[in-house]
Amino acid sequence: MLVFFLCATVIAVTLWVRNFFGFMWTISFVVLVGFLLKSQIEVVSMHTSYILTSIILIESIRSACHIMMISFSQPKNAGDATSLHKITLIPAFLWGMIFFGQSLYIAVKIINM
Numbered sequence: 001m002l003v004f005f006l007c008a009t010v011i012a013v014t015l016w017v018r019n020f021f022g023f024m025w026t027i028s029f030v031v032l033v034g035f036l037l038k039s040q041i042e043v044v045s046m047h048t049s050y051i052l053t054s055i056i057l058i059e060s061i062r063s064a065c066h067i068m069m070i071s072f073s074q075p076k077n078a079g080d081a082t083s084l085h086k087i088t089l090i091p092a093f094l095w096g097m098i099f100f101g102q103s104l105y106i107a108v109k110i111i112n113m
Contacts, residue, residue: 001049006033057107064103071096 013026036045071078071092075085081095 001053002033002037002045005049005052006030006037009033057110061100061103061107064100068093068096068100 009026009030013023013030017023017026033048036048067078067081071081075092076082078085078092078096081092081099084090084095085092
């Protein structure tokens with residue numbers, strides 16, 4: 001899992017990170033994960049992987065909830081839900097509910113594994 005995070009972070013710093021603070025944070029993350037992989041401390045690596053995947057899971061639910069709330073209050077500013085509304089003519093709030101429902105469904109499946 002740490003190798004996946006390392007690869008994803010290298011891709012992110014190459015394609016999306018544009019400011020100095022973001023670049024420094026990303027490089028420090030790469031160094032930390034690289035150190036964990038090189039040192040081969042299994043317990044620390046395993047717990048670090050759990051923490052990072054938990055953060056990603058929680059943030060995916062939180063961002064889907066945020067998109068859903070925006071799609072109800074400001075449907076023209078709901079990001080992907082607005083774009084999909086323009087393409088499919090399905091209201092943005094329904095797309096927001098689908099995004100949130102999908103994230104909850106996946107979270108339940110992951111937790112019940």
